[in-house]
Amino acid sequence: MSELTVFKRPEALLPVTMHYCPGCTHGISHRLVAEALDELGLRERTVGVAPVGCSVLAYDYFNCDFHEASHGRAPAVATGIKRARPDLIVFTYQGDGDLASIGMAEIVHAANRGEKITVIFVNNAIYGMTGGQMAPTTMPGQVATTCPLGRDTNLAGFPIRMAELLSALVTPAFIARGSLHSPLEVVKTKALIKRAFQYQREGTCFSLVECLSTCPTNWGITPTDSLKWLEENMLPYYPLGIKKTPEGKEA
Amino acid sequence: MSELTVFKRPEALLPVTMHYCPGCTHGISHRLVAEALDELGLRERTVGVAPVGCSVLAYDYFNCDFHEASHGRAPAVATGIKRARPDLIVFTYQGDGDLASIGMAEIVHAANRGEKITVIFVNNAIYGMTGGQMAPTTMPGQVATTCPLGRDTNLAGFPIRMAELLSALVTPAFIARGSLHSPLEVVKTKALIKRAFQYQREGTCFSLVECLSTCPTNWGITPTDSLKWLEENMLPYYPLGIKKTPEGKEA
Amino acid sequence: MQNEMILAGFGGQGVLLIGKMLAYAGMKEGKEVSWLPSYGPEMRGGTCNCTVVVSDKPVGSPVVKSPNIMIALNRPSLDKFEPSVRPEGILLINSSLIDRKAERKDVDVLYVRANEVAIECGSPKAANMVALGALVGKTGMVGVESVKAAIAKTFEGKEKIIQLNYKALERGVAIGKGEAQ
């Protein structure tokens, strides 16, 4: 009987070692995007937009054209590409500091204009790359280097639920939140990402998938404990699921 | 019998002629803010923050300290003032281009941090000062100088409902929408503005009142027709009322 | 010969338009021209003006501080610009709306009942055309035909309006030449 490889590195991901810390789930979301591009046959007409954040080097990992954006402006850069070349598939890959802090105006307006792009939003409740500062998504009480006594909601407010916030816009969109903390959720998140790209392929609408992710290094715990921490702390606050579809209801 | 003046220019409004076009309801919202400051006895410890927009000269009209912000950044400027001097009453007065376009990140984050400031948001569905360009709040089909054939929601998306968008944040706040198109709504809007300042006085939360307003000049119709246009076109899309209270429900 | 003109009036009186027509007519005749509107955050509702230069040589400054020709379609414009007109210059006053005489004695003043004449021509809005005609009639700075070409181009396809404007222009020209008021 012949051997059949049923799981392997997707073609859209180059065969290189990524620089992410051990157990960092950035690697999983990279793979999910790559698999989606492969399975939908989009790789050769895709342009990715890399953020400033731990995934800044995404262009070294994906086997497709890439554009490095300035911090937070990936949705604007993607808008530029997509408007210039509507035939291309354009996605941004952004962290929570990038998208929810400095890039708030750009993501809200790209979503509101209904740019036909796909946004992969990796929410790990911290600034990973710069060494663990508070993000807009940092949990109440969570310690970070710029809130050494834990996030004080009186001074810094509550974490922002980006998927819900963007769903409050009127312009049709596909917006969903998945998580990378368990095999089942990874599988579900992949389906969301694939669906997001499908909407783009059809030219239907803006699409965004928020992926709850871990940062073992800056959370200061092991990769395994990070998955648990995500589940126990982030999941209750960031409910998973589809928040908005262009059809107006979950179809 | 002695004569009693029952309606007059509030003390917090200087006795000068404002530069607004005839029938522009910016003047009404100015008066409402001034009345609220007078009635709550806050004028002498208030700092207003003027936007860039038709109300850029607000500092010439209010009888209190004022700080002119750069375009869209009034909430950041107000944050600076309030954090430096929590004893002061700080409010911003912003147009829809200022607050909902270039200043999107600043308003979302000031609201999300729960800055104890009050935001008066004057939504006239257009860029007044610069001569009638499309705003994020411009109605579908509405003609503006940068959408000469009318706002095309396929290219520019739908108008942003700022009050609803900001209400989607978790941090407690008082957020409401009033309108200036009829005597009754002016009266109700005044109550909202007063309540907003009361929350600030108590140090309770961030507060924002969106005021639907007219721009006869750039809409190209008379002041009276403008009120009607607002009522017929904006009101159905921008529902009035209290969207969020710090108590968690309308009290 | 270089004509440096300021044309001023209320917002709706069409001074920007006749300024453009003058420049266009000049350009048609191979002259060097420039047109510059006043602009400002407070222009709405208030007065409005433009500067037009029509010249044989390349235009230096498109901004003019001392025009040799000034058209005042309303009182505030006259008040504002009368002092700046160069001695020996021309001052055209819309006497339909302006209730005073010129104060300057060293300029050539032409009073034109622009609004009344426009009404007589059947187009109350064409007071600006009457004034333009008067200026052209008086100075011969550009040919009447060139101005007509400008009118025809501006209102392309609207034959009736073109004819009305021609009429107002011609009445103005006659006034400018001193033939009739």
Add this chain to the structure above:
Amino acid sequence: MQNEMILAGFGGQGVLLIGKMLAYAGMKEGKEVSWLPSYGPEMRGGTCNCTVVVSDKPVGSPVVKSPNIMIALNRPSLDKFEPSVRPEGILLINSSLIDRKAERKDVDVLYVRANEVAIECGSPKAANMVALGALVGKTGMVGVESVKAAIAKTFEGKEKIIQLNYKALERGVAIGKGEAQ
């Protein structure tokens, strides 16, 4: 006399800390000192190093390309920095973790079983202190008491840890002086 040192190892081995202690001890003795960490977006998980200068004169460059002293607590550090040590310089190798000998013949090599010695002292984490002690013992660059002061300040209030570190340090000093391994 100016000592320019590079101290390198894995992330968790505490090289930044002993670097700071050296600098602190030098400062205590009135010397001019500087300490500079390597920093980079990829420092996590990988190797980590710092540069310390202890000198009689003001410190010029806090960046050192050719140190006269190098401490390698792990193999990658040795591989990376060995070639840069100045001839006649000192190379301190943590032989507990490094399975090769120095390649340089023109430098003074000191092998220290830092991890084993630390375990013997009852604090497996104090391999860095052993190495620090060995360096101080060998060079006398700063006094042992000054280093102890640095330890006391760093772990202020944690008497037990201080004592353990003293012990590891002293064992290192002895090794550095060639008294014992």
Add this chain to the structure above:
Amino acid sequence: MAKLLMKGAEAIGEAAIAADCRLFFGYPITPQNEIPEYMSLRLPQVGGTFVQAESEVAASNMLYGAGGSGARVFTSSSSPGISLMMEALSYLAGAEVPVVIVNIMRAGPGLGGILPAQADYFQATKGGGHGDYRCIVLAPWSVQDAADLIMDAFDLADFYRNPVLMIGDALIAQMMEPVEIREGRKPCKPLAPKDWATTGNKGRKPNIINSLILDPEDLERHNRRLKAKFDSMERDEVRWASYNTDGDYDILIAAYGTPARVCLTAVNELKEKGVNVGLFRPITLWPFPYAPLREKAKKAKAVLTVELSTGQMVEDVRTAVCEDLPVHFYGRQGGILVTPDEVVEQVTALLGGARPKGARKGGKA
């Protein structure tokens, strides 16, 4: 093509379209609103796309994306808006993405006013963004010039893979003049296909638009390569014009943009009175025409720099002529334009040996 009477703003837009630009991203700001307004009307008519960005920060990053994907694209703004593009400008230069940015300068600093000024000279020529980069800066003095230069701007941007700026005082956009949009012109530089653009990697390795280079040796190499490119611009792209400099003159006026026209009027007036004054007009503000200016200044006894600022280009003028002769400065600010009379007065006073009223030795201490 026949001459048209056009506003500078519209001529810039129409010329960009004639230069095959089909994309505009911008945000309104006085006194250049007529540019985005014109583009919003015209681009859809020619199959192009206009997007009103949410801010200048976003607009400049949209440019970055569109330029990176190989499109010809431009934006325009005015002083405060341009300041918001400084980060993106540095990225554009660092990642070598060709785009064109127009600054219709208004009076500053801060919100300032909306009338014409030239006080963003430093920002444009010395690098308002961070890091070692340079942009060619073109300075038109008429509507025709603006139309011509923006067409060249696209070619220069593409040739060098670098952002190109065109800066004009507000009059350039607001005034109407006869203009001819040169259709079917040849590019001013030989242009290669944009095989570096992000267009999908079918049949080739991925293209990456990027300015992050973590290895310091690599980044240094990149910096030096960029520097060599900027050096070549300094060598090959200097543009300038001079007037009335064939004969003898005691004074050489240096000015750019609309003030240069005012100065030319003054030069002509003086000539009629028998006074010969030369006029030197830099067309590229960077690379600045140091050598030609020095050459032209040789005949003069003094240079008078005229600007709508408190003295910015005058520093480059001083650098150019070094200590060969004194450099005087006359400027108006706040949105006020210099007049021919003022320039005549300045020159006359200088010729009389007196330090003219209102003038000062600008620049360095």
Add this chain to the structure above:
Amino acid sequence: MAKLLMKGAEAIGEAAIAADCRLFFGYPITPQNEIPEYMSLRLPQVGGTFVQAESEVAASNMLYGAGGSGARVFTSSSSPGISLMMEALSYLAGAEVPVVIVNIMRAGPGLGGILPAQADYFQATKGGGHGDYRCIVLAPWSVQDAADLIMDAFDLADFYRNPVLMIGDALIAQMMEPVEIREGRKPCKPLAPKDWATTGNKGRKPNIINSLILDPEDLERHNRRLKAKFDSMERDEVRWASYNTDGDYDILIAAYGTPARVCLTAVNELKEKGVNVGLFRPITLWPFPYAPLREKAKKAKAVLTVELSTGQMVEDVRTAVCEDLPVHFYGRQGGILVTPDEVVEQVTALLGGARPKGARKGGKA
């Protein structure tokens, strides 16, 4: 107070607190994260407030508000983040609001790298924002210097009602050195009460912080008043130091920040070999010490400018010495620091008359 061993970043924070600053608004960026991190810990301990802004744009506008209400306030960032502050910087200068901004420079342009550089010299000294404005720019070369200068920075800002910049290469923030935070020191300038601040208009007319002036005559007056203020800074605030310039020397080195220390090491090494070389270190990059540098250069046959850029300060050096003598440039880029050996090599080559390897005549064509 005894000397402490502190990271530059922490010393800057602690010195700011000692200078009565109780407010910090900032956004993380490498290599200066230790400044906001330190402030987030320390400020609440001394009754102050730390706010992590959503961006550098917001941070700089928070500064604008806080400074306008009379508070001492500062922010810090690194190159790309500083570019995002250019609009606010122009507003701060235009509205005359005193604040302090620290730029811990990293390699650029664009995202560049995170290692030390000095390529934001132009941006800081020539005005990265729009309009006619200037900021005093202080350049420390050690941790102690950084602590001392930031204290002065607050005084200078308050005295002139103008933003003050302190720019350091990344080493300034990252290294530890002994430092003494001078508690209870006297301000370096006499300070008046801030009766212009927005603090509520009880018993007085409203105070207005503003840079919009619509009347051109008024705005021109404002511009000229600002210019006069900048002129007075040029007169009174020039700071510099020189080393080994008492005797004779053929070469004068010009450098600032950490490279100046490297150069000093080289100067000392050369001295040991019997070669005398002078070192000139600008401490204020604006106002630039043109006259003192020229004076010091008189003894030399050539000037060597050393920078972590492709050549920025060298333009001011050239302006200073004009054509008195040749100005050479040696720079490293990409995050690489010059070494004493390299400087020695450059000097030796120059003395030998040869054009040193890697050096070039920087600056203008």
Add this chain to the structure above:
Amino acid sequence: MSKITIDPNKCKGCELCVKACPEQILAMGKQLNVKGYFYAQVAEQPRCIGCRICCIVCPDVAIEMAVQGTMYKYFDY
């Protein structure tokens, strides 16, 4: 009895008060004010019911109201 005063030089002639007055007792005048606007005037003061609606809608705060005796409060303003 309530008395309405319209400041002719503050009025910009927008007519909002005229259209809003429930008693229709305000009217546009035929004279220009200093700014060049035709301004609103009270045509029939005695019929004024003191509702203050004109004051409330005037964007230029050009209208004042005084009462003699007590006033019925239509709404809490």
Add this chain to the structure above:
Amino acid sequence: MSKITIDPNKCKGCELCVKACPEQILAMGKQLNVKGYFYAQVAEQPRCIGCRICCIVCPDVAIEMAVQGTMYKYFDY
């Protein structure tokens, strides 16, 4: 029959696969790879049920799976 292959040089030793395998047949090795990490290994290949959970959770895409014959699809991935 499914076969798991773990690339020792891609593995960063995060242990996520080890913890996730429902059959508990993966284990951390005792050797360092080129990057200095202890890497995961398949301890009991024959017990593998081919669920691909290890592949799915590996952040470094270090695991591949091959089958002989048909495979039961636990979920559509």
